[in-house]
Every structure is written in structure tokens, then in C-alpha cells.
Amino acid sequence: MAANLTESARTALVLGVSGGIGGELARQLVGAGWRVRALQRRAGDLGPIEVIQGDVMDRDAVMRAAQGCEVIVHAVNPPGYRRWADLVLPMIDNTLAAAQAAHATVVLPGTVYNFGPEALPRVAEDAPQQPRTRKGAIRVELERRIEAATARDARAIVVRAGDFFGPHVGNSWLAQGFLKPGQPLRTVREPGTRGVGHAWGYVPDVARTMLELIERRATLAPFARFHMAGHWDADGTQMAAAICRVAARQDLSVKRQAFPWPLIYAAALFATTPREMLEMRYLWRETLELDNARLVATLGREPHTPLDMAVEATLLGLGCLPAPARAVAAAH
Structure with a gap:
């Protein structure tokens, strides 16, 4: 157990531990x-996790933190979706330099931004990557650099999933688009088009998948990419329906309504986040389903939490269910 680690314990460096996927994978590791x-800019107590003060943009700091590590989890993103073009590629270059020096495996939570309409609707790992967005082009270049590094003493595992959601994921479409964290559920806003499928990735399942692949890393290709099917919403209405079912069990009456896209267009004239939301709107207008055949062949199955259970845990974590419900859940 974590409390009884010895000097021979395997060591992993997690970059982005304060984020949803980085924090969850750190806990599971x-x-x-x-x-x-x-590695964090500010020192703090993370219990059994050793905190090293430093910045991912500082290559020397990353390399010092990675010394003796077998795995480096690269789960860090620019805060608030800002300065992607300036920060994303330098950060992965620092991680790759550290991985090469330590002969470590880089683990990357991937996205579906890499893919444009040519790859849709059902997308396998090796589908053409012809993104239509600036952010998608950056993600393609990021993965290209990772693959190139695997020819120079590094290994890598990339796990792509749909929109992340989970108890500790505040920066997500579910948390910021569908509902309002910290407030009792009254309204669920639906950004998609009915009949258009949408892929979701429950973060504890994504982290479990990564952990199982990490444990098998010696048997994988130097550059190994996997897709998670996750929670597939075939007609674009099932996530909102699950939220309503969970709320009804807590005697909450929830109204479903369309997402206010016209307001987002207006706000995009003045703010960064609405502009980023608009850039990704195509994922709500076109079906993109992830083919997980390679993952199933490798692990035997995909870790999967039932949708209503995953939604309930998420709503509890986001403070959207009544206090009594949260207390009961904590007691169990």
C-alpha cells in the first residue's frame, strides 16, 4: 500500500496533478x-504524493523531477485554455527531454481534436489526422513530437477519449456547459444536435485504463495509441437524460433546455473561453465515435462505470446534489 512504500517502489512523475485526469491517475498510481x-509551481501537501516545486516550462526543473522515474504522466494544459500556441509544444518538449534522459514512458491523455471530417464518424487510432481547428493542429504536432521521441530512448502511451467528466473535473463541457457547479440542479443545457452522437470519457475509467496500460508498458509498442469508447451517447440526448434520472432520485425537478449558443457568439467578441468553445462546436454538430478494438484486444475489456453511477458521482463532486445526498454518499 501507499503508506508502506519501499525504496524499490516504482516511481512516476505526474505533470498536471491539480487537473482532473492528472489528479485521478496520481491517486490510482x-x-x-x-x-x-x-511538479507544481506552488508547494503544498498532497498526502502520499511527493511535491516538487517547479514549472513545467522550466526544462531543468522537469528533468530534475523526472530523475529515477519509470513513467511521466503529461496531463498538463495551459490554464483556462489560454496561450495554447505558446505553451503546449514547449511543455511537451520539456517532458520528452526528461523522458529520454530517464528512459521513461510518457503517458498522454489524448483528445479527439486531432480529427477532422475525413475521419468521421467512427474513428480508429490510425485514422487520418486532418484537423479543422487551431487547437487540433497543435494536438497533432504534439503527438508527432512524442512519436519522434520514441526513436530516441523514450516510450509513449497515448489514450484518447471523448469529453472528460468526473467528480473532480471542473473544466469540462459537462461542468461548464450542461450545468452550474456548486448549485442545486434546476436546468440542464444541451449543446448538441439531437441525433448526433457524442463521446464522453469518465475520468476514473480513463485513469484506470491508463494505469492498466502502464503496468503492461513493456509489452506495448514504443509508441502505443489507444481509443476508449467511454460512454457513447448515440443520439446526443443520453447524458442529459442520465442527469435528469439521477436528479429525480434526489427529488429534484430538472428542466432540459438548449444551450445558449447565440450568447456564446456574442461573448466571444470579448473573451477567450467563448471563442474556444465555438472552435470546438463542430464536435456537437457531427458524430465522432471512438473505436476501442485495439484497447479491448490489449486489456481484454475497457474499464467502464455504468453511466448513472458515473453521473451521480460527478454531480456529487461538483456540488450539484443536495447536502443530505452528499453526506450519505460520503458515509458509504
Whole structure:
């Protein structure tokens, strides 16, 4: 167990431990007996996780933190979706330099931004990557650099999933688009087009998948990419329906309504986040389903939490269910 780690314990560095996927994978690595380090700009107490003060934009800091590590989890993103073009590629270059020096495996939570209409609707790992957005082009270049590094003493695992959601994921479409965190559920806003499928990735499942692939890393290709089917909303209405079912069990009456896209267009004239939302709107207008055949062939199955259970845990974590419900859940 984490409390009884020895000097021979495997060591992983997690970059982005304060984020949803980085924090969840760090917790699961600790639970699996790994020694976990986190590189953060501000020192703080993360319990069994060793905190090293430093910045991912500082290559020397990343390389020092990665010394002796077998795995580097690159789950860091620019805060608030800002300065992607300036920060994303320098950050991965620093991680790759550290991985090459330590002979470590880089683990990357991937996205579907890489793919344009040529690859749709059902997308396998090796589908053409012809993104239509600036952010998608950056993600393609990021993965290209990772693949190139695997020819120079590094290894890599990329796990692509749909829109992340989970108890500790505040920066997500579900948390920022469908509902209002910290407030009792009254309204669910639906950004998609009815009949258009949408892929979701429940973060604890994504982290479990990554952990199982990490444990098998010696058997994988140097550059190994996998897709998670996750929670597939075939007609674009099932996530909102699940939220309403969970709310009804707590005697909450919830109204479903269309997402206010016209307001987002207006706000995009003045703010960064609405502009980023508009750039990704195509994912709500066109079906993109992830083919997980390679993952199933490797693991035997895909880790999967039932949708209503995943939604309930998420709503509890976001403070959207009544206090009594949260207390009961904590007691169990």
C-alpha cells in the first residue's frame, strides 16, 4: 500500500496533478503501490504524493523531477485554455527531454481534436489526422513530437477519449456547459444536435485504463495509441437524460433546455473561453465515435462505470446534489 512504500517502489512523475485526469491517475498510481511525484509551481501537501516545486516550462526543473522515474504522466494544459500556441509544444518538449534522459514512458491523455471530417464518424487510432481547428493542429504536432521521441530512448502511451467528466473535473463541457457547479440542479443545457452522437470519457475509467496500460508498458509498442469508447451517447440526448434520472432520485425537478449558443457568439467578441468553445462546436454538430478494438484486444475489456453511477458521482463532486445526498454518499 501507499503508506508502506519501499525504496524499490516504482516511481512516476505526474505533470498536471491539480487537473482532473492528472489528479485521478496520481491517486490510482498511489493505490497501486507506486511512488508518485508532482511538479507544481506552488508547494503544498498532497498526502502520499511527493511535491516538487517547479514549472513545467522550466526544462531543468522537469528533468530534475523526472530523475529515477519509470513513467511521466503529461496531463498538463495551459490554464483556462489560454496561450495554447505558446505553451503546449514547449511543455511537451520539456517532458520528452526528461523522458529520454530517464528512459521513461510518457503517458498522454489524448483528445479527439486531432480529427477532422475525413475521419468521421467512427474513428480508429490510425485514422487520418486532418484537423479543422487551431487547437487540433497543435494536438497533432504534439503527438508527432512524442512519436519522434520514441526513436530516441523514450516510450509513449497515448489514450484518447471523448469529453472528460468526473467528480473532480471542473473544466469540462459537462461542468461548464450542461450545468452550474456548486448549485442545486434546476436546468440542464444541451449543446448538441439531437441525433448526433457524442463521446464522453469518465475520468476514473480513463485513469484506470491508463494505469492498466502502464503496468503492461513493456509489452506495448514504443509508441502505443489507444481509443476508449467511454460512454457513447448515440443520439446526443443520453447524458442529459442520465442527469435528469439521477436528479429525480434526489427529488429534484430538472428542466432540459438548449444551450445558449447565440450568447456564446456574442461573448466571444470579448473573451477567450467563448471563442474556444465555438472552435470546438463542430464536435456537437457531427458524430465522432471512438473505436476501442485495439484497447479491448490489449486489456481484454475497457474499464467502464455504468453511466448513472458515473453521473451521480460527478454531480456529487461538483456540488450539484443536495447536502443530505452528499453526506450519505460520503458515509458509504
